[in-house]
Amino acid sequence: MNLLLVDPAELTGDATCTLRDRRAQHLRSVLGAAVGSQVRAGVIGGGIGRAELLADDGTAITLRLTLTEPAPAPLPIELVLAIPRPKVLTRVIEAAAAFGVARIELTNAWRVDKSYLHSPRLAPDALALAARLGAEQGASTHLPEIAVYHRLMALLDARWPGPPAVKLVAHPGAPPIETAVMGPPAPLALRSGRRAAGSRASSTRSSTAGSRQCRSARRSCVSRPRSPPRSASCSCSSDSSAVDHVERTRRG
Numbered sequence: 001m002n003l004l005l006v007d008p009a010e011l012t013g014d015a016t017c018t019l020r021d022r023r024a025q026h027l028r029s030v031l032g033a034a035v036g037s038q039v040r041a042g043v044i045g046g047g048i049g050r051a052e053l054l055a056d057d058g059t060a061i062t063l064r065l066t067l068t069e070p071a072p073a074p075l076p077i078e079l080v081l082a083i084p085r086p087k088v089l090t091r092v093i094e095a096a097a098a099f100g101v102a103r104i105e106l107t108n109a110w111r112v113d114k115s116y117l118h119s120p121r122l123a124p125d126a127l128a129l130a131a132r133l134g135a136e137q138g139a140s141t142h143l144p145e146i147a148v149y150h151r152l153m154a155l156l157d158a159r160w161p162g163p164p165a166v167k168l169v170a171h172p173g174a175p176p177i178e179t180a181v182m183g184p185p186a187p188l189a190l191r192s193g194r195r196a197a198g199s200r201a202s203s204t205r206s207s208t209a210g211s212r213q214c215r216s217a218r219r220s221c222v223s224r225p226r227s228p229p230r231s232a233s234c235s236c237s238s239d240s241s242a243v244d245h246v247e248r249t250r251r252g
Contacts, residue, residue, distance in 0.1 A: 002139045016064045017065065020060045023061075043141060051066075074144070075100050078159070082107060082111070083122070083148075097134030097138065103146075
């Protein structure tokens with residue numbers, strides 16, 4: 001724990017709070033905090049500062065928070081992830097939250113085992129705890145919003161329904177990406193990997209739903225087969241002009 005996170009509702013009018021959960025145990029057994037000690041702390045969705053330990057009766061710890069600086073802004077990144085194995089899922093959420101991504105979407109895909117969709121680690125409370133643990137480790141007061149979709153197309157329709165976003169589908173034999181993306185800079189959504197899209201049919205449907213097909217300048221995107229528990233990924237190589245063009249488009 002690199003940052004003690006406190007919920008706004010836990011604070012009283014004099015900026016004190018009382019902890020009786022795992023955080024209190026961590027302060028005692030791991031950090032060795034005693035009365036008078038100070039630790040780095042922050043309020044979820046708020047600022048960062050110090051917390052002074054006022055009292056500890058062995059069950060509850062009372063702290064007074066002093067916030068001195070605004071929290072770093074979350075990264076402008078929305079992570080879309082095919083649901084991994086349950087024991088990996090928690091680690092992935094923690095790592096993403098530690099980096100400070102703005103939002104996480106978990107989705108079903110062709111190579112996702114259907115039993116993963118019923119894992120208790122997908123429960124809202126379990127995902128929220130993993131995000132909180134990651135934020136504590138990454139010293140961030142931002143907890144990414146996490147959504148779970150049982151169909152990839154439902155995710156795409158919900159998050160990128162149409163204009164003004166430019167929607168591209170990586171597909172072998174399609175025009176190079178630098179010719180597919182034309183006009184002034186605009187938000188860009190790139191869908192890569194036929195297997196990650198669920199099936200050839202779903203890729204076709206997404207390409208007809210306002211998306212244009214493209215490929216990298218040097219070679220087409222190719223889905224690499226992997227072991228069944230993992231989702232396939234798309235590996236592309238492109239020349240610098242294509243990368244620069246996409247980067248300028250993304251910034252816009």
